Amino acid sequence: MRDDTDFTRAVAASGKTASRLRGDYRQVADDYSIDQGWEHYSTADHALWRALYDRQAALLADYAAPEFTAGLARLDARDAIPDFRRTSDLLDRATGWRLLAVPGMIPEREFFDHLANRRFPVTNWLRQPAEMDYLVEPDVFHDFFGHVPLLTHPVFADYMQAYGQQGALAIAAGALEPLARLYWYMVEFGLINTSHGLRAYGAGMLSSHGETRYCLDSPQPHRVGFNLERVMRTRYRIDDYQQTYFVLDSYDQLFDATAGDLTALFAKVQALPVLDPAQTQPDDRLFAPVRRQ
Template sequence: MQTQSEAAFSAANPHRPPSERDDFTITQAWDQYTPEEHDRWRRLFERQADILKGRAAPEFLAGLDALAIAAEGIPDFRRLNDELGRRTGWQIVAVPGLVPEPIFFEHLANRRFPSTCFIRSEDQFDYIQEPDVFHDVFGHVPLLSNPMFADYMQAYGEGGLKALRLGTLDNLARLYWYTVEFGLINTPDGLRIYGAGIVSSEGESRFALESPEPNRLGFDVLRLLRTRYRIDDFQETYFVIDSYEQLFKATLPDFTPHYAALKTLDELEPGAVLEIDTIITRGTGRVKRH
């Protein structure tokens, strides 16, 4: 249910009207962004672009470049969709905020990425709890230009619809969390970040790679499906893939046997380290909030 202040906020924000369509999509109304909003994007972009040099995965940086996601202002989804469509057939659709799970998965399964189009306010410059256009477009869209990652996202959408039917979404959501949002990748030059939640955050971009506190463990599907996550702080554990091909191939098989196995396996705490884990770095652990 929408609260009164949310309704008032929607009415006051041309980029967040409630959707009148069944698939929750709205129109971006790109012409209605104010100069202040474009300027806020520019400052967010410049800060992140600087931090991401030598930290973000090469495929992510190549995606920013290929799609011309740049400092000049909030991208026009119509232009992005031309570029993205040509490369991988993905499209961005504008939504007012988080959408119900079945709607979200249905979009992904059809190679449509639901993106918010409002930009955070000035007092949320460093941290915003919900996704905004900077998180969605800067964080998520670049990798949708990568063919293997593009296929993974579509498969995840189909897997989400299946998990909804089977009642196993709590498990599957962990996979999204630890890859699409908070994934690390191993490269010849060392570890790099690719998860949207990391690359769109100044603090976590540094923390995920440089802090001695979190664990960094090799990617293992069943292990991830068991692992709870924190939504209120930097992660205690990051999972490291070797390639997007590894990610796609490991998640391609039917998860029904995994879901059956999970019934007899304990859930794991976010900071747990097991005998079976490939330990890249074992974290010192931590109690303090960031």
């Protein structure tokens, strides 16, 4: 066990959050895992989970990628905060992934190692009722509802492992920021072009009531066809809705673009200017907002 309060202070100092992390890091293992403590969730916690779940689930038919909706249905997690042990057994049978309880954000090296070994870190605490609409740090609802459904999809599950394997290369190349942009835009806030039009699959918007609608309906943000270099060069926002979203043609496109050794691309991106997410580029492939009746 380790008392890693120094890590929580370091994250606050990095600008990733405005304060020290709220999770309990006093008893984390060397890999930053903890016991989920499922038996300690209260009746009120489970009721809040259901309220969050039902509110987001009501949007999925019109806004979510079908693979996300199908994955969420397989998890059967509406009635209570899920027990990670049960979900891990289901995921293991589906795609070889397991869930790992963590107190919140964890260091990059451990995060990448978990993904590379098909272990997905999920925060164990739940937000307060006053935080229904906005949360500074990811909680169990964001991590589970937003991320875990697509871990049932074979191609996306393989992509997440491949992303984790890039972590050691990015650390060696001093290129954590470009790799973080890839996660932010294509895991947290990704869109995909389907036979029914644009749909959201990213965990950041599908666990956010407001951004679920905004990312597809609003005329304000840019929706840009996926280009790996463009994604890695584009600055992102942590304090507001995104100004740019990137659109996949398929999950295979994402996996194929990021397979192999990206060291050369890291070096290229590091030598180029960072792009403003409020601005489009001349060769961008742009998508219009969805027009709903």
